[in-house]
Amino acid sequence: MAASGRAAGPEVIWARPERAGRGPRPAFTRDEIAEAAVRIADESGLAAVSMRRVATAVGCATMSLYNYVPSKGDLVDLMVDLVGGEYRLPDRPSGDWRADLLALAHQEREMIRRHPWMPGAVLSHNFLGPNALRYMEYCLAALEGSGLDDGLKLELISLVNGTVLAMASAEQAAAEQAKESGHSPEARLAAQTGYLRTVVGTGRYPLVARALTRGAPAGDPDEVFARLIGRVLDAYEASAAPGTG
Structure with missing residues (x-):
C-alpha cells in the first residue's frame, strides 16, 4: 500500500x-x-x-x-x-501516406493470422511498448504530409488498427464456425445465400431485397479488405487541410 x-x-x-x-x-x-x-x-x-x-x-x-x-x-x-516487432518498417515513408498505411494494414492482418490470439490481447492490454512506439513513430512520419493535425493522425492510426482487428476477428470466427460445423466457409456462404433468396422473395423485406439486388458483390476477401481500409483513409483525407495530402 x-x-x-x-x-x-x-x-x-x-x-x-x-x-x-x-x-x-x-x-x-x-x-x-x-x-x-x-x-x-x-x-x-x-x-x-x-x-x-x-x-x-x-x-x-x-x-x-x-x-x-x-x-x-x-x-x-x-x-x-x-x-x-514483426512489422517490416521501411527506413523512411514512401511519401504516399495512404499507400504506407494500407501496406501496414496488410501486414497487421497477416500478423493476426500468424497469431490468432492477438485481437483479444490487444483489446485488453493497451500499454505502448518499444515496438508499438516504433510503429507509431513510423505512422506519424508517413502522415506528415497528410494535412491532418496530430490529433486526427492518432485517431486515424487507432481506427485503422481497430478496423483490421475487427475484420481479422470476423475472418477467424468464420473459420472457426466452419471447422466446428464440418462445412467449408464457401458451403456455409452458399447456404446463407440460398436462405436469403428465399426469405427476401416473400416481399417482407423490400429494402433488404433492394440492397442485395443493387449492391456490388463482396468480391475477393483481399479486395474487400483493401476497399474497406481505403474508405477509412478516404474519410480522413477529406478532413485534411486544403492544398495538402
Whole structure:
C-alpha cells in the first residue's frame, strides 16, 4: 500500500529495469520469456498461457519467473509488443501516406493470422511498448504530409488498427464456425445465400431485397479488405487541410 493508504497505481513493465544494478546475471531475458509465451499462445490460445506453463517452457520455477515478469498482465503486454516487432518498417515513408498505411494494414492482418490470439490481447492490454512506439513513430512520419493535425493522425492510426482487428476477428470466427460445423466457409456462404433468396422473395423485406439486388458483390476477401481500409483513409483525407495530402 502507498503511504496515503491507497494501493499503488499500475506500473508499466518497460519502466522497470530488466536487470538490477547488482546481483547475478539473469538467466533469461524478457524477450526469451515472451517468445516462449507467444509459442504457447500460437499453439493453444491465449487462455493456455499461464505463469507456470511459461516457467516450464523456459526452464525455471514458477516463483522464479515472477522475478522477471511480475504478473500475467505484464506477460501479455510483453507478448503483444514482441509480436509488434514483426512489422517490416521501411527506413523512411514512401511519401504516399495512404499507400504506407494500407501496406501496414496488410501486414497487421497477416500478423493476426500468424497469431490468432492477438485481437483479444490487444483489446485488453493497451500499454505502448518499444515496438508499438516504433510503429507509431513510423505512422506519424508517413502522415506528415497528410494535412491532418496530430490529433486526427492518432485517431486515424487507432481506427485503422481497430478496423483490421475487427475484420481479422470476423475472418477467424468464420473459420472457426466452419471447422466446428464440418462445412467449408464457401458451403456455409452458399447456404446463407440460398436462405436469403428465399426469405427476401416473400416481399417482407423490400429494402433488404433492394440492397442485395443493387449492391456490388463482396468480391475477393483481399479486395474487400483493401476497399474497406481505403474508405477509412478516404474519410480522413477529406478532413485534411486544403492544398495538402
